[in-house]
Amino acid sequence: MLEKLKKEVYEANMELQAKGMVIYTWGNVSGIDREKNLVVIKPSGVDYDTMKPEDMVVVDFDGNVVEGHYKPSSDTATHLVLYKKYPQIGGVVHTHSTWAVAFAQAGMPITAYGTTHADYFYGDIPCTRELTEKEINEAYELNTGNVIVETIGDNDPMAIPGILVKNHGPFAWGKTPAGSVYNTVVLDKVAEMAYKTMMINPDVNRVSQYLLDKHYFRKHGANAYYGQGSEDH
Template sequence: MNTLNKINSMNYQDIKEQAYKANMELPELGLVLFTFGNASAADHEQGVFAIKPSGVPYKDLTVDNMVIVDFDGNTVEGNLRPSSDTLTHAVLYKNWAEVSGIVHTHSTYGTAWAQALRPIPLYGTTHADHTTANIPCAPPMSDDKIAGNYEYETGFQIIEHLKDLNLSYQDMEMILVGNHAPFTWGKTVEKAVYHSAVLEELAKMALLTEQVQPGVMPMKDALINKHYQRKHGKNAYYGQ
């Protein structure tokens, strides 16, 4: 390895470690089975991100086999192929300057709602502690886009659906892709993992709520806003 490559590799070490740690947390949290998911960590100054290699079991992952990719989806460093979802991550990083971590899982409850093509409804205060809206479900893309650059188009499928709902990526940090599965993001990959775990729990709670009370109504706005504002508003008083 020449001197320049050694310097670049050292510069990427931090995001490789972040991505590795995030990926290893996914099975620990019960959010993935086998190779069903991926996490990435970005460095916007360098215009690159580290992501899990494709098809490698979590037990076999190491920091060193995280793949470095630029925001156009080109491999910059690594001997393994990056995740098959790499272009989706690349599109989101290229368009969302404040996002430095993305997680994709096929977690059971979140994926069930995605397969049903249903947003996750806001039924209770646990949900309102994190967002004031239903967790969106982006509709399936058109046949020509599926036949084209599918993973690339998935990134725009997410971006455009948030725009259609007038939701910003800063305020809504999780989404379902219809017939597919959840994606989450955050200012750090640690936050993206957190949002993946939250989405799965909210999906589970919403399903159980509808089973306990078919026809249940969404929670009223006053209670939604109270719980969100006490945690995230300018006069928030949750936490230390």
């Protein structure tokens, strides 16, 4: 079942490795079939080098495995919270990419310092609060999803399609599994740029609101004029 989505999710996971976002079995990408409310996700702890499309696991909104010979990613519950809350999202990704993790461990947002950031993220990329001991012990992965939702609230999740979970790492999302990977690669790149910017100028200021507006809306929304058509991921 869901052969096409499985292939998309598989390829998106492989792209994580190709883009240097993960080593070993780290990271996971999922995608959703919105008609059936079924989520396809990477199996837990399986090597990218031997993984195949048919190894992807199908789960329902309660996290039950509907199809698959492997256990799903241990982060499945986090993905499901995001899909349930935000119907705009078609793919979710989690990595331990280095620059993004540095900000997550530092407990700091990735401030929008320039147009590279503004091209994809309409404002600072936030960092969640810490989970409490109770939240961690009772339902860690579920509450990771909940604290992301608490941070984004009812804002459009596609305006800033990624977040840092404190002391953990980035989650990102997109219209598709491939789009979510695109966004996490950009998130890590703007984290790298922000890091280097802060090092050479500790007093640096955020990009102006009007340059942020200009670049974001050059690529997104009704008046976009970058690219050959839709550039949304």
